Amino acid sequence: MFVERTQTFQMANAKDSSGTRTKLDAALDRAVKRHGAEWERNLVSAWATLNAGELEQVCSVLGEKNNTTFMRFATRIAPAVKSKNEPLLKRAATEILGEIWE
Numbered sequence: 001m002f003v004e005r006t007q008t009f010q011m012a013n014a015k016d017s018s019g020t021r022t023k024l025d026a027a028l029d030r031a032v033k034r035h036g037a038e039w040e041r042n043l044v045s046a047w048a049t050l051n052a053g054e055l056e057q058v059c060s061v062l063g064e065k066n067n068t069t070f071m072r073f074a075t076r077i078a079p080a081v082k083s084k085n086e087p088l089l090k091r092a093a094t095e096i097l098g099e100i101w102e
Contacts, residue, residue: 002089008097020100027099031092042084046077 003009003024013020050058054073061069 003093003096003100006093006097008101012100023100023102024096027096030099031096034095035088035092038088039085042088043081046080046084049077049080 009020009024012023047055047058050073057069058073061067
């Protein structure tokens with residue numbers, strides 16, 4: 001969504017909307033392959049800030065309809081996830097835009 005809101009994407013899309021969409025899909029797939037492992041490490045690192053008892057509570061509700069417990073902890077770690085992954089998302093978006101503009 002971020003990429004599609006940029007002027008670079010809009011200009012490329014104005015020249016060739018179907019080609020830009022095809023390039024975007026392929027560029028997104030490549031970005032996920034390049035950066036997926038780092039994203040997961042950052043996510044695990046953020047969850048690891050919880051203590052053992054808290055992690056046990058989260059794990060006990062996974063797969064259940066008890067989103068209250070899960071969301072209580074997810075909300076707590078959200079700032080850490082954001083701070084760890086924001087630079088990654090910016091790098092990936094820059095790479096994607098570069099591929100679209102080619």
